Amino acid sequence: MVQYRNNLPVIESAVQRIEAISTDKKIASGKSPRNDEFPYPKYKKQLSLEAQTVLKEGKLLWQAYFAHTDERKVRDELKLNRPDVGWYQVRKALQARNSDSDFPTVSFKPFEDAYKALS
Numbered sequence: 001m002v003q004y005r006n007n008l009p010v011i012e013s014a015v016q017r018i019e020a021i022s023t024d025k026k027i028a029s030g031k032s033p034r035n036d037e038f039p040y041p042k043y044k045k046q047l048s049l050e051a052q053t054v055l056k057e058g059k060l061l062w063q064a065y066f067a068h069t070d071e072r073k074v075r076d077e078l079k080l081n082r083p084d085v086g087w088y089q090v091r092k093a094l095q096a097r098n099s100d101s102d103f104p105t106v107s108f109k110p111f112e113d114a115y116k117a118l119s
Helices: 005-028 049-067 072-078 087-099 109-118
Strands: none
Touching: 049 087, 049 109, 072 087
């Protein structure tokens, strides 16, 4: 007699992965998933004033990052050509630009001050 109960977590995990892939395909194809299909819950919380300030300053840094293209060496070193570039790579790329005289200087001070006020 086969015991299926032991395989239940594995089966549930596989089903969750299939549902996530299905949702990703719908999003990639331009079809918006229904609210009950979306894998992440929607929270209707208001951001605090400090959090809104951090978000605003972070957006300014992202805009500064996308305003210019980095040198090939920096792009390869930080893997900036990938679609999943994160905050670490963006921050390091902006710091590399600050050390180079070809790009305008980007100040992290407003963002750091806003982040300290949040925490």
